[in-house]
Amino acid sequence: MLEFNSSTPLTLGIELELQIVNRRDYNLTRGSSDLLQFINKQSHGFDIKPEITEGMIEIATSIHSDFRTMLHELLNIKSLMVLAADKLNLGLAGSGTHPFQHWEQQRIFPLERYRLVSELYGYLAKQFTVYGQHIHIGCGNGDDAIRLSHFLARYIPHFIALSASSPFYQGIDTTFQSSRLTSINAFPLSGYMPFVRNWEEFNIYFDKMKSMSIVAGMKDFYWDIRPKPEYGTVEIRVCDTPLTLETAVALAAYAQTLAKYFFEYGDQEPKQDLYLTYSYNRFQACRFGLNGALIDPITAKQVSIQTDILSTFEFLKEISIKIGTREAIEFLIERISNNDSDADWLRARYVKSGSLSDVVRQQCEIWMAPSFKLLDKAPNVEEANNQAIAY
């Protein structure tokens, strides 16, 4: 039986997968081993690790209660990585896909697990060179984690649309706002978690899958949202890596606000009908982003994703003020109001420059530049921590 390690509810952590490119034509390059070797020459205490192919690197935060402290940590990680990248003449960038890399040129990172994944999934492993953001939210127990996972399923299109930053793939405009999730759909254990009502039912399901040798652990499920028993969290995995750390942190703050609502007022009994429209809504978010249609499976009403996000933000106003995430939510509202989506930004850059290579160069400039907008109005770290502890 899988044991769910309890964690403090509403604590936060994020993982970000980043692109490593050369600074000549800004294609992906075999840079993760060199970068890690350089960074690890001195003790830094950050969680920076390789990903499945060598043009990827993953950073993860420690556990936070407040998005501001998380942003501070991420900025420190970024400083360290930018310094190393500058010395090695590499570029680092966000966004869900590299716009013109070719999957067959990617190299599997020399780790046993990745070698096995590559042998099992064949070319899919190299096509998995896509870049996502994972958001972890702390849960007290497995039952809460299962119910929170079902609750968040309704909001998955929000996270896809708000983070969408992968319009280009293999050198062409896919017409999607987020093409990254299409790569993940190819895996047999992708999609959403089966409808189980509590941790016990989940364990029954898991044991069956394990007894059939389909999985060995939770890592083998590539679901959009999954409980992560070893961390004691629920993990949202649908976000593209945004172009900036601020957006990444604001998305985490939004997830925290939703979770806070769930823990305080949420419907404790999940409904299976939630999944009637799940795949349709998910597709709409990937294809059209904020302009996609979202059908509420309970009321059967159809609204645009943008409208649904804004009404959710309004609905969560009080709770976001209460837990100190309003600033991050307002940051997202401002982005939506200005039609400031990463996918549209990438397309606009391409129209202007006519070169995907130049688009990646600008992505690097954005990611590697100092980031502080969210912190401008923010209290200092100690204040932020105190505020977080207070709620």
Added chain:
Amino acid sequence: MDLSFLPDLPHSSNILTSAAIILFAGILGAFFITRFFPKIPTITGYILAGLLIGPMGLRLIDSAALNSIIPFIDLGLGLVLFELGRRVDFSWLCREKRLLIGSIVFSITVFMALLILMKIFSVNNAVAIMIAAIGMASSPAVILNLVREYGAEGQLSERMLNIVAIGNVLAFVGFSMGLSAAHLEYQTGWHNYIFHPLYLFGGSIILAWLASKTLIGFSHLFGRDAQRQLVLTLAMIAALAGISALFNLSAIIALLAFGIISRSRDLNHVIVEADFSQFSTIAYVFLFVFGGAKIEFQYLIKYWPFVLSFIVLRLLITIFMSTMLARFYRLSMRNSILLGIGLIPLSGFKIILLQNSITSPYMGAEWISIVLSAVGILELIGPICTRYTLFACGEARRKGGYDHVRIQQLNAINFGHRT
């Protein structure tokens, strides 16, 4: 019967048939080498093919025919040097000064070591400087070709290419100083000692700067249209090679600098990184078959102690210096040794350099042949060493994507759970 319509048998093949012979021989050589010795680089096949058909071998192509294709060689070398220049990121070298300084120290030490060797063999000053300069730099064509052929990516490959570019610039400056020293020895006036290198270096840089401004200006006008920029860049390379010859400037420095300046001065990033792969494949065949055909071994028996000393010393000093500079290059000790091994190929352009110096009376045909013997040996073993480096450091891409035999084995297994 009147047979006057038949042509007279030519004494020598014309430029197009020479080109055809070289291309055909090159591709056959590459085919056989890669078929029977898959771990030997394709360019070794080109070089061996050249050796086989050239004056030292079957004499299918003679010196006159070889000389007729020099314009192709100039263009091919131009392409290689421009590409190498584009790989040099001047802003990175400014940030990463230890790489710049390390490369200069490396080149100068190799130069000095070879110069001492020349003095041991009582070579006169001017010739000694020229030969030491020749030994200073590694071959841009060999190393760039192998980096591309094996898709090598990583810090060792990047550093190796930068060291090669810096070494070649210094080598040419050293060589022209040697020439000037020779001027001085032959009492053509002291001012030549200063003005000749100054003219060569300064003039070539000014030419490269003008070419870069032109390329950037036209690229701005054309927009980021890859095809137009490709044609434009090729035109500029040809023009630069031609104008350098017209003004007795260094095409090598001019083309390398053209690549470096056109990258560093392109502030609005209007130049699209051109894909020369189709052209450069043909250029490499020309370059290496030509190089192979020009190899001479007739003085090897007589002067083997000198040739052997030259090769062994260069090999040892290259590996020793790159190991000593490991910290400067931010490489591990193992990778620094590999870097030294990778830098063994001696620059093929030296052959052309030597051809040019034949016109000057200073070096003498015998010395040229002796150096060509050393170049020939290093041309043959160098690419194998560089290939070894690129694979041993893990930066080369394994060819062919998936191993089909392994896939068949895997597909036959009932996986169960493997992750």
